[in-house]
Amino acid sequence: MKITVRVWRQPSPDEAGRMVDYPVDDVAEDMSFLEMLDVLNEQLILDDEDPISFDHDCREGICGSCGMVINGQAHGPVKTTVCQLHMREFRDGDTIEVEPWRAGPFKILKDLVVDRSSFDRIIQAGGYVSVNTGAAPDAASVSVPKADADLAFENATCISCGACVAACPNGAAMLFTSAKVTHLNLLPQGQPERENRVLRMVQAMDDEGFGGCTNVGQCTQVCPKGIPFDSIMNMNREYLRAVKSSRGNQG
Amino acid sequence: MLDYRVGEPIADTKAPEGPIGERWSTRKFEAKLVNPSNRRKHKVIVVGTGLAGGSAGATLAEQGYHVIQFCFQDSPRRAHSVAAQGGINAAKNYRNDGDSVYRLFYDTVKGGDFRSRESNVHRLAEVSVQIIDQCVAQGVPFAREYGGLLDTRSFGGVQVQRTFYARGQTGQQLLIGAYQALERQIDEGNIELHTRTEMLDLIVIDGKARGIVARDLTTGKLTTYLADAVVLATGGYGNVFYLSTNAKGSNASAIWRAHKRGAYMANPCYTQIHPTCIPRSGDYQSKLTLMSESLRNDGRIWTPKREGDDRPANEIPEEERDYYLERQYPSFGNLVPRDIASRAAKTQCDIGKGVGPGGLGVYLDFADAIARMGQPAVEAKYGNLFDMYQRITAENPYKVPMRIYPAIHYTMGGLWVDYDLQTTIPGLFAIGEANFSDHGANRLGASALMQGLADGYFILPTTLNHYIASNKFPDVDAADPAVAEVETGVQERLEKLLSINGTRTADSFHRELGTLMWDYAGMSRNDGGLRKALDRIPELREEFWRSVKVPGTGFALNQQLEKANRVADFLEFGELLVLDALVREESAGGHFREEHQDSDGEAARDDENFAHVAAWEYCGPGENPVLHKEALEFDYVHLTQRSYA
Missing domain, CATH: 3.90.700.10 (Succinate dehydrogenase/fumarate reductase flavoprotein, catalytic domain)
Structure with missing residues (x-):
């Protein structure tokens, strides 16, 4: 099939960007969306044009590198990462609009590449269990109820892609942050730092300039890993609990 | 056609003597220590943030070293370990199904088709149990049974259930554990992390690895980083085949540059399909x-x-x-x-x-x-x-x-390392898939995660301590001619790539190389095909340097330049892989030579002539490499034909 890709071109963070149309012929249904962009880029290079920059790596939907807004939807029409989106979702003659994640804390570096280092800084603010290598007790010494382990796992599957922020009208990083808070605060290993973790991570989130949650729920609509909206409620509860607790206040 | 000569044999001089179950304890005891308060005076560079690099960086920082770490991705959590699905082996025997450290050791040596070192593999099996403890303590949400205890499953090549897992995303969960440990150390100011930064060459001064030259992929700026030791945790070279299950960015450039600076490359022909x-x-x-x-x-x-x-x-x-x-x-x-x-x-x-x-x-x-x-x-x-x-x-x-x-x-070959995981360049260590050490000619399922974390959490931090304690580190002058030479070399190469302005994209060369490699050095190999590949690769390489087209400049985000630079290295590395496959006139594990099979079509090893590690020394552009053999001895797991019938 033949399609037109209307894509955001921005040479650098400080220069203005604009949408540019590119025709792509010979698009196969089984191509992934990124393979279609590869084909377009090969063509651009040979035509002496600057190829489109976009982040990608594993192309298996797990590294979280890729992400773009396709026809107004973060990661496009299927609830998966854009590397797992295939051209069979589109029709011959379609014009497909492709834009980078747009949110204040995600500076555009070039074309579709944005700076998501703010996510790493949120994790630095307590998204871990403080246990040095070698200090661990036997793995079987603490049992974890299967339901807790499963819910912790569900939250831990977040790939840090940023779609939740891109989709949120407030540019909030609540789903991302709450997934980590929920993962660790549910487990026995996460208990000693439970209050400090949520207080510091929420603070970091605010400091980075992310917005607040107003229960719109767009984040969960686009999350390729299905992080539940309940996690945000859970983080709010954890936060209130920590504010009230004496341990939290000392942090 | 690339030829070679045989040089002096090499030995792994660091592996202690004595009963196999005591060697790692002996090594740990004999290793020199660095006083905790002195550690912060030492800088250590870690390149890569996957399971091996992430766990090593975090652990070294916890010990007090000043760690300078690099990844080419935008976050350390993107490293390709994240994509490992199945699980991680450990000899916990929680199932009471007859597992033990010795059995994991035995299975791994046998599964590797008797082409790995017994000492290393036994140590890996010993350390495996600590890995699970560490990861659980970090909050890695492994699968559990209804009683709340850890679940395990079985994997290829073994008859016990020793594989711990987190649904089909075990690599992701383990990597996030290591990543979080790393971020904690960044928060504490012990790690200086450079994301979107790629190592382009190694700096060797007075015979010791003392730094790297790296490119900031966002601005294009080249910077020299100096340190007392350099750890490469840059993964495998599977992308030399173009189509592989590796991430698109996975590349062999760091290990290849280290090889060209003097580190031997071992068993490149051992590739896992x-x-x-x-x-x-x-x-x-x-x-x-x-x-x-x-x-x-x-x-x-x-x-x-x-x-x-x-x-x-x-x-x-x-x-x-x-x-x-x-x-x-x-x-x-x-x-x-x-x-x-x-x-x-x-x-x-x-x-x-x-x-x-x-x-x-x-x-x-x-x-x-x-x-x-x-x-x-x-x-x-x-x-x-x-x-x-x-x-x-x-x-x-x-x-x-x-x-x-x-x-x-997966690629079992990689930089040659001794028992201490040190390459033939003092102060240059290689861990995880980047080294060759533990899997012989074939890696068993769920053992890559085990090895990456064993190297990073437990083995390297011990042996690196010993290296730092045993050596003096005079300050390196940034104006040292040896530093300037490396910087200039890197700069000139990038400029050359940008100036060719030919007619073919870097990807088109990569694809052609990959097809060659798959057809002639893929799942099965023969003399004629390997020779054809050895004829064709240099031609392709020459064509690349004549007609590749790399758009843009070196002073900005330029993904095509990154790609072309990596493909240029694959075009050199691939040739050595093929040569190694040609020279190894036997079939072993992932290396199947059609001329060497038994009547049932099974791989036929030649233990008399090939029970050795093939370690290749680079001798300069256009020069033939030298093959150094490290004899492998099997005192515990006796050499037999693998049988899974």
């Missing part, structure tokens, strides 16, 4: 996707009995299906090691029984498992893999059998 990948669908294919080997626990592999049978799978009656692995290997069945399962699939396709487009596929069928366990149980175990399969192929694997085909997945 994974039997259960999704077949390719067209020429535009950019990578291959793996389906975890754990699927072979419940899926049954078959092809139609009749050649060219093109009926849909569900219309082929039971009696006309050939469950060829169960037929040929009754005791291991669908769980034979990866190399055997892969070659068997290729054989089926070669004799015309392949299924799907181009006849390049075999069926992996869950109908029996669904009938036995019910669909919800299959979903709980493999749901994410089934979803992924369906997204890519638009076929529902709950209704029709999956189609699978082997693909390059």
